[in-house]
Amino acid sequence: MKRLLVVILCAASITGCDISPPTTPTTNDGFEAGAHLTIEYNANYPTEMTLEQMHKELYFQSAVQIALWAQPMVAVGVAKAGMEKAGIHNTTISIAEQRASSDNVIYTANQETVYAYGFTEIGDEPMVFEIAPKTLGFMADAWQRPIEDLGLTGPDQGKGGKYIMLPPGYAGDVPDASEGVYVFQSPTNTVFWLQRAFVTGDQTEEDAVNILKANSKIYPLSQGDSEEQHFVNQSKTPYYAVTRNDSMDYWYMLDKMIQLEPVQERDLAMMGLAKTIGLQKDKKFAPTKEQQAVLVRAVKTAKAMMEASGFDAQGEIKTWEGRQWEPAFQTKSPYFDGLGHTETLERAVFTYQAMTGAKSMVAKMVGKGSQYQIATKDANGEFLNGSNTYKLTVPAKVPVNNYWSICVYDTETRSLIANGTPKSSTGSHLNLDLNEDGSVDLFFGPSKPQDVNEANFVLTKPGEGWFTYFRFYGPLDEYFDKTWVPKVHVGMVDRQLRRQGVTNAFL
Template identity: 35%
Template sequence: MAYMTTSAGVPDGYNTPIPSKILTPDRVQTRIGALEFTDGFPSDETAAKVFDNLDFLRAVEVFLQCVPAASMEGMRAGLTEIGLDAAHKMVIADRLLDSNPLFLTGNTDTVYALAMLDLDRDGPTVVEIPPGCGPGTVNDAWFRFVTDMGAPGPDRGAGGSYLIVPPGYTGEIPDGHFVSHSPSYANLLALRGFTVEGKTDAARAMFEDGVKIYPLSAAQDRPQMEFSSFSGKAFNTIHANDREFYEEMAQVIRREPIEMIDPETRGLLASIGIHKDHPFEPDERMRATLADAAAVGNATARSIVFHTRDKRAYFYEDRKWKTGFVGGDYQWLDGDGRDGRNLDARTMFFYQATLNTPAMALEMVGVGSQYALTERDASGAFLQGEKNYRLTLPPNVPAKDFWSVIAYDPQTRSELQTGQPLPSRSSENNHDELVYNDDGSIDLTFGPEPPSERQGNWIQTAPSKSWYAILRLYGPLNPWFDKTWRPDDIERV
């Protein structure tokens, strides 16, 4: 109804002046169409329209908020597929991580050793690592940090015994372990070893001879460790980007303890039908809504990653290189937490990466690693596989250990699949192939066909594919942190 206002500013039907800003007109035009009311009562059509929209909004929000959990579910399912169904089983990239298995921005530089812990099945679980073990990390089912191992962990590279305790455990915890309490049952253990003169033998032997994983309850009768290779195997560890994303989340919520996430997140999931205690059975209308929401959520995540609008993501004002840890905090808490969690920054990281540890975000000179990524050339155009490019790294790359550049596929956010099983160049693994310029700088080239010279500096691209690059510095030095050393942008040639 239309209100008539008297000269005293009192609308028809009222005794006192009513601010117009608190009244709802009979018809409002919005981005979801016209909304109609009768004296503030929504029409049946309007109520149906806004509830559809509310379900859609919440489903999009579930996608964006739950990428870390869906990503870990993809990791768990993929590793289970290749046999990681017991604590004493571990897979090693004994020929490095090539482009056959699908891993979010995995690297070709270090020797991965992976295990999946199931604390619901096994209870408290012991992980013994040998001295000199490369950096390792345990993350929970929401890809949250549980503990580091090796040099960045409490053993400080001396080796030791870690005990990962499940949620709700009230039993005895014996001495002699570095103890961590996980909020979830599923936990990913990722250890890394380094190559020696480009060979993986020492790292593989270190893992096979020194790593022991077993339930605390089996400490007196430990199962024999079983190691297998996952180099060259084709399998998927990446979450869905369609309606199946919500099925993956339903599996996580059913399996994990309810306290793993806060009531607000539980309520958000429940609002679209994902409950701990009830089956996930969306009706036809909801299935269509979820399909649309996954499409919009995926597009939003991809825009956050590849059309980044947060200027803090860029290392330099005049270049295209970006960080994965906007704000410099592994929990993405802005302003020391006063500004809350930067949700887009968290999405930016987890949509394309895994393994969360403070060591990746902290400025530790000569320790750990630092990353910079770009999907654009110097002109601002996306990198295209049919074109040729050059990246110049200035002299004295500030890496105590070594540096690498790896090409990735924007679709899978995994290593680019080409005729090169390892789509990368590394100062360690490719030491004998790389040719440096007279001033100590190095030109890396990218393109579908090998150049006529300096083929050891070439990373192959696929003519039908876009790509993006990540520069990694292992043992980063001061010139990286104070930005006196800067990589050039990738130039089209």
């Protein structure tokens, strides 16, 4: 052992390393820790001022990280509460019979499909979800992690069927899976589920509504399907269902969800951090007035971080070279699992903008799934502003099996822009004016340029920011191999477009 030690010491001296102990004790000198903190020591102990600052800073920084971590679960709780306030309860199905509108403040809905969805607390026994044929959807847990896809990309392959969901830790009899019957277990008490019925080809809006109403049902397994299913027309029932991230409401909802949902093993470390700010399972959450002020500042800070990362993403993530489009999903896993880590920031960013990603939104499912691209900036790298008028040219032969659309969203509410009209989107489902080569010119601005078809235009709000999702339903190979690329024109607009009212560089 002594010999080995000598060899190590010699090797260290040869390489110029000094591993001898210090001749004097290490001294903690004061330093600037960020713009608002000065850390000072007296006899190597933090001073009274520093101690007070550090306790407050630990509370604040812990709260910021918890707000980022908890965003998906708080979003589920807020959306569920908003729907309940509008009379849409546990086994009630919300259906957008006249499709989505800006009257409902809900995350990045589209106006091209008929939605049917809800939030269901499973309880102590299995719950049955009957799913309609010819739909596309998913089931997800309270953390917005997919449980299973439904419809075209799910095990029923678009035929519809019964999905039996077992509650967490269920130890009772498990129903047998069979043709058209699928059994899964939810890791959380709350399940978010959604179906989309398409309004394309020979299927009208009325057809889509009828398919959903005739084939969708939710009931406890022991009860059976004898009772009539209750639906609420979301199109005529306004409600607010997005997180505000600016008050104590965020923290009280998080506490409610922590008490409701089982703690996952992967979240034990974060639950330890949550304890730092007074959030614990089976314990009362009672922050002081001073702590409440810090918590509000923390959730506002986390909100700004999610906006910065979502609207100004860092790194090389552009979908097409020279274009501003980026994947709405900044991850390759619908579970937000990276290589050996949870993609906490990417998950927070997505669930601040949207509600749950199905497996079919991330995986390559040619002709079946869906892919979303987000744009927040114009061709010059400036944020989209409702005071400007923009033109976007979509080339011919968009690579989709079903349809494509472009929806405009308010940056604050992350919901369809409330522009005073029923229309917040455009796309192939409308009677668009096409160019001779099959491409289509779309316009976005505070007033419609002259001679532009109403279907080719979306009204924006002067002085307010907006962003857009470009949706590809049933994306084809040309989408995935990037041989189809949206057009872009960089620089100032030409005189002809100025006469039309286009004032800014193109998307």
